[in-house]
Amino acid sequence: MNNSKSASTAKRTIVIVGGVAGGASAAARARRCNEAADIIMFEKDRYVSFANCGLPYHIGGEIDERDKLLVATPELFEKRFRIDARTRHEVLSIDQEAKSVQVKNLESGEEFAQDYDRLILSPGASPIIPPIEGSKAKNVFSLRNIEDMDRINQGLSSESSTRDVKQAVVVGAGFIGLEMVEQLHRLGIKVSLVELAPQVLPPLDREMARLIEEELERHEIQLHLGDGIQGLKVEGDRAVGVTLDSGMTIDTDLVIMCIGVKPNTQLAKQAGLEIGETGGIKINEYLQTSDPNIYAVGDAVEYEHAILEKSMRVALAGPANRAGRIAGEHAATDQSPSMAAVMGTAIVRVFDLGAALTGLSEKMAAKFNRRAKSVIVQAGHHSGYFPGAKTITLKLIYEPETGVVLGAQAIGAAGIDKRIDVIATAMKFKATVEDLTELDLSYAPPYGSAKDPVHLAAFTAQNDLRGFAPIVAYDADLAGKQIVDVRTLKEQEKLPPVPGAYQIEVDELREHLDELDPEQPTVVICHSAKRAHVGTRILLGHGFKEVSNLTGGMSIRRLMEN
Amino acid sequence: MNNSKSASTAKRTIVIVGGVAGGASAAARARRCNEAADIIMFEKDRYVSFANCGLPYHIGGEIDERDKLLVATPELFEKRFRIDARTRHEVLSIDQEAKSVQVKNLESGEEFAQDYDRLILSPGASPIIPPIEGSKAKNVFSLRNIEDMDRINQGLSSESSTRDVKQAVVVGAGFIGLEMVEQLHRLGIKVSLVELAPQVLPPLDREMARLIEEELERHEIQLHLGDGIQGLKVEGDRAVGVTLDSGMTIDTDLVIMCIGVKPNTQLAKQAGLEIGETGGIKINEYLQTSDPNIYAVGDAVEYEHAILEKSMRVALAGPANRAGRIAGEHAATDQSPSMAAVMGTAIVRVFDLGAALTGLSEKMAAKFNRRAKSVIVQAGHHSGYFPGAKTITLKLIYEPETGVVLGAQAIGAAGIDKRIDVIATAMKFKATVEDLTELDLSYAPPYGSAKDPVHLAAFTAQNDLRGFAPIVAYDADLAGKQIVDVRTLKEQEKLPPVPGAYQIEVDELREHLDELDPEQPTVVICHSAKRAHVGTRILLGHGFKEVSNLTGGMSIRRLMEN
């Protein structure tokens, strides 16, 4: 690494479109890299550099002060960074030949041209509003910025409304939708959640999402999954009902639309910049678009996905911040480290649980024709003997031929971020399951276990890959198999075994071998699959021909849809 | 990976010495790998498979039930694993020629020989008791096993004592010493802590340990650092005072000795097995000793250290468990994956803070003549705008020539385990600082930040390595430097700047450049070093010749010893 060109004193004008996650990061870094540049950041809204990700939490009151969301102000940009941050200024078009942008001052209505040497686009994405009747009603909202948040807060306050908001419908069960569900519930509002996919959190695999659905149900959220929104019933200027594809209508005082975002690519398209297959602006490793003087970052672009080795949109703040930092440096100095491929690592809290994921889900692997297998383990977020251990359900997805880790998902009340971050970190280095078995992780009773859940998942996958203790999927078709349920009878009373299963506690299995047929393909089942692992090894050790362990055990099998 | 030999039905006798972390793990795995083997586990104490790491927490009552510490019983080993777990059986010697061990039944006094095909040693380590007067007094304890814990609990109960325990001295400020300090304090006892080293937690670097010392002081623990224990003042059969090298005597009702452990290598030495340079049993990657039929794992052995590439003792439960698993498999089947090098990743909670580390400290790097630099950053364990963010102080240590990460340390009330585990995971793959800047970590307000503390530390190190924003150590000699303190005047009132510093707020620096000498080597300082980074870049951008940032800022500088 060399200093020579990492900073520059080259006089140049850097213009930035968008003043939040990607744009503001680029601006600040550009200044630190080049004290001589002119840096102008145009933002069409009233605020720059705010915490998008905090918006739902201020609506619910968990973040008490609105000001906390304003991470940096135009004044700070001016004083600390000599960055000219112009709010209420919309960039209308780009003239690549002239190297200038056409800008409109939304306050005065005035339009002007601004020259640039380097242009950085970070215009973000816009909420998708379905083209249905009533979507413009006064109490139908989406949430992207401070102004949206203020509008929702206004809609919720009884002073400004014609009536109290007692019930609300959230449309879309992605990350933001679920955050809104929780925050509205926190305000004492009865919340219904509508999602077209047959599950919440579509990036998760079905059974993992099911655990989150149970948490929502526990908080009396009305789930309408696998059902689309057909229209809104409007009275006056207000929506009073949401009509679903299934025909049912949900009464409501407020609607929040969280059905996803579309990248803001209008400027790029108008300028003829290349657009990728998934609809984002195409960029290279230095965040340069097809015009090397124009950079693009954030929700409007396509990043390289580390596992798929394909470009795709990843509308998350981490990549936007990191990409902004690199683009800012490159625009200021014509050199920088390259942008690393992303993994799609994401997390969301849903009431007392959280859901986190990285890399590919099994669903996504199937979609992209990648061979994948998976294991599911359950273990405490720290030692079970230490008070307060919360169960983590951890799914590890790997390539059967090579053992390369493809992805992971975790659900739990604590410690899921750590496990997913550890696995995402290992995945950066193309880790195999074997590598994960070897991780040297910190352990003391308040923090972890001598064998971490990551180790247990990796051991289980390793055992499968080596044929030592083959795994079958939680939803495997068990017809024609010899099924051995090794739970205690008490457990089997609480949660009945699958039909036709032999009921033999693991500790008595060796005494009952003669009741089983060693020639028949056999599946061993317990609650979490840990004792079934012991059972699997006992049967294989006694010459059974083909034995496997139902991953996740009954605790996951019970989540199967009927 | 191939199944063919990963399990075996070879008839053989596997004998295991020690029935806790390493031994019990080896036994259980050996059975899963070989259903036909005879497996005998000798444990000289009354209990097998207990949670050593939980012992302090039961003494303080944080783990309420003693039974929770008994992870598995001899009955479970018999029923589930057909393992003959024999407590109160001490292995006295090994006859390699005859492949047998001499065993003493400590209940009956009877001695007998037990043949083995494979022998696994996991005898652990023993607390060091200093050879001083009074160390055998009735109220002087050490803590290694359940029986020690029971004795301490007995010593603490007023019924059994001649008087209430009002004050106690813990000797040794390592992990277990600090856990004991906290738990005794929890019982309302006035605690003094004596440590020969000039700091608590000797594996940490001085300034990081200082943050833990402050936490101890905040809880009114009397610290006696850099002071050895010379003797005990004994009255009758009880120690009533601890005399230190400095001459002072601390009155006490109870003494706990936590000055470290020595590996239990007697059996190995007697058998002529090779011992390594640091006094542990020498092993290969399959945990085989110099006699390939004898394996050794746990606190008694030397593991390969991933960063030092030398063998050393790492007396921790994670490696013991993982090594036991591998040794058990290899002993049962003659093959297994190899044991990975360890990193020394460790963690401890100390009242409301925790301390975690992995890899090399700067001290240790110096000791082993490894060139090392470091940065210290401070940031919230999740977004600052979300309620409840706790500050993490994170130190990242790296090789200046290559940027390879050598180690990390973290202090904080939450989230330190995640950051150290992420870095330890990256280090397994010989990650550079650059790699850490690229990690795709999970982010939502309740869990993290778009730029994680790991990213910030990596950015800072990257900036240093590239000469973009050079770092000087927190305790650098500032004599002859031009010092610019860019904190606000209010901050400077609270915590005065270093003598002779210019006091110019970062936001006004550009207006005051002419007061400074651009030719003079300059150090910029703020509270955490984040604004000083901006200041450093401003000065370098205006042609200052040599500018650097005092890492950690005043918040760490203030911890310097006078």
Ligand SMILES: Cc1cc2nc3c(=O)[nH]c(=O)nc-3n(C[C@H](O)[C@H](O)[C@H](O)COP(=O)(O)OP(=O)(O)OC[C@H]3O[C@@H](n4cnc5c(N)ncnc54)[C@H](O)[C@@H]3O)c2cc1C
């Ligand atoms: C409610 C909510 C919660 C979220 N939670 C999380 C989370 O927990 N974790 C996570 O990783 N991500 C989260 N995100 C996503 C994250 O905020 C985005 O990925 C990130 O902000 C993208 O950065 P960006 O710079 O591309 O877009 P933005 O941050 O949206 O900034 C784009 C800006 O450009 C402006 N702009 C657009 N066009 C023009 C123009 N022509 N002229 C001038 N200005 C223009 C827009 O007004 C906008 O302010 C959340 C987003 C929302 C809305």
Ligand SMILES: Cc1cc2nc3c(=O)[nH]c(=O)nc-3n(C[C@H](O)[C@H](O)[C@H](O)COP(=O)(O)OP(=O)(O)OC[C@H]3O[C@@H](n4cnc5c(N)ncnc54)[C@H](O)[C@@H]3O)c2cc1C
């Ligand atoms: C109080 C305490 C707290 C700890 N906290 C942590 C922590 O938070 N994190 C962490 O990673 N580590 C911690 N450790 C360390 C961890 O417990 C050890 O690293 C681990 O137990 C080592 O495993 P081992 O099998 O080598 O030894 P042990 O678990 O000690 O087992 C060895 C056993 O062998 C028996 N034995 C010895 N010689 C013979 C013989 N000749 N015949 C028969 N039996 C014999 C002993 O009686 C002993 O029971 C802690 C240890 C203690 C004591």
Ligand SMILES: CC(C)(COP(=O)(O)OP(=O)(O)OC[C@H]1O[C@@H](n2cnc3c(N)ncnc32)[C@H](O)[C@@H]1OP(=O)(O)O)[C@@H](O)C(=O)NCCC(=O)NCCS
């Ligand atoms: C805040 C914002 C303007 C970026 O400002 P920034 O100065 O680049 O970023 P940060 O405040 O995180 O500071 C990071 C910089 O300080 C440096 N730094 C941080 N701590 C440091 C320390 N202790 N010592 C030295 N340098 C340090 C980092 O190295 C980095 O500088 P670099 O990029 O030159 O390497 C921009 O990220 C933003 O607008 N964020 C809010 C919007 C948003 O991100 N929304 C989505 C998430 S809610």
Ligand SMILES: CC(C)(COP(=O)(O)OP(=O)(O)OC[C@H]1O[C@@H](n2cnc3c(N)ncnc32)[C@H](O)[C@@H]1OP(=O)(O)O)[C@@H](O)C(=O)NCCC(=O)NCCS
């Ligand atoms: C408990 C003890 C006896 C080891 O028993 P063990 O059966 O090897 O270990 P665990 O109970 O952790 O279970 C791990 C096994 O179950 C498997 N497993 C766990 N969850 C599973 C799941 N959901 N599906 C399939 N397999 C699973 C693992 O793969 C592993 O089996 P493997 O080694 O054959 O791959 C031993 O570790 C011990 O005595 N511990 C207490 C002492 C101690 O460690 N002290 C220091 C720390 S306080």
